[in-house]
Amino acid sequence: MVINILEIIISPVLAFIIGIFFMGLFRKITARLHWRYGPPVIQPFLDLIKLFHQQGFSHGPVFDLGIIMALAGSIVLILFIPFGGICPISNSGGLLVIIYIMLFAPLGIALSGGEAANPNISIGISRKLILALGYEVSFLLALLALMTYYNTISLVDIVEAQDNYKWALFSPLALSGIAYFIIMPAMLGIRPFDIAGAPQEISTGPAIEYGGKYLGLFNIWHALSMFVYIALFVDLFLGGGSNPLTFFIKMLVVFILLTFIHGVFPRFRIEQAIKYLWKWPVIISLSGLILITVIR
Template identity: 60%
Template structure:
């Protein structure tokens, strides 16, 4: 029992890392193709990471190191709570609320690490990151509450199971609007354009990462890879019915990811006020309408 859990944990972490890095590479390739370029090889993120680990690095102190470890650990722990296909090692110790909370460890860790760097560029980046998170959490919380109220459970495994019985969440009218709202905010969660204002290399010198070098940058890249995997699989689990096996699940998240890449390739960048205004307007209205519909029509389960 314990042995299988440990094996599942190792399997999920490795697979999520590989898929995340593959997605990063794929995004660079597809973006290049949309730009009419040839693009780097799909393994380029891995090459970057290998190089970064072989570089020297500069550290600003204890918290600078601790923050990045904390952040990566937070991202990895979330993986254990997300159903990957049918595999979910720690399904019975928390549920969706715990996922929601664990997802905030990663930005908090980066914020602490960046704060220690004593560089205003990092501080501006962190300020933007927290504001953007505050912006998309409002619709996201409404969406998650709608889903949880609809299925009357806080367990993500149960939500996936109920979708196996009654079809994808998208098929229910009351969850259609929140689903659309989630699609609208997903680029903000992923940090894709038009919400790429956290790093904004041309404005604030890549923001929170301005002081990172060598292995710090490598760990941040890995964390970003995990983060992409987590955000998309949360969407897939909640609205696209999860999947019965890992292979099918991979195909689903791949499809979702590629759609967002197309958006990423063509959009310019919002300013932070514009981003918050956007996030608090259309996605929030849609999610709110969904919640009202769920409350009126009553629970389906």
């Protein structure tokens, strides 16, 4: 009981630290790829300190509630995802609940942005939801392949089944894993899929009216979502981790690969992105699922 409560407190804190670290590393690596020196790795944390003492502007109750809901959703999501043995409330519904709790964040930000009544925000939200529709096809196909292969909907069971280096990525599930990796930039909203928050086109989209602590919460949400999606990949396809350290190293490898993709690509237009996401990843993940149904 005490350990459980401790885990509930520790895992979001750990996720916050790792997420912020990843954000800093993200900026640093991107800068080095651009032949710049780059900011210090703790720069996102310094930004947070500033943002929380800056003034914030509110457009109404839903403007506040939406961003709070988005961040709360991400925090709950962390509690559901095993982090190298730490998993406080994994047994409350499994992967299906995770898929649904993932909805809190985009919906919260969409509601919050909606009340701010700025057309650029609306365009950004519209793009974000369409993009999600694009990557969700392959995401769901990959998850269903996993759930069918292991015949369970519990994430903990899936991780346990991959013990002793029986990673899903090196099993018949490899195709699903590749598809998941291809769509991950779209999930994280990094290039070439940073369409929803494109600063040069629509002035950061949903985040336009966020200033001060709102932007702070938004950034924390971004850090946590970065953590969540990468941790989910590690859990699902790389066999989780026996302890937090190995888990973190796996996450780091995946994250650095993603950052390289971010560093060198330009941005898709939304139609191009959808066309791409509905073609290659879907072909790969669909053949993965068909393979699984055939060999079972």
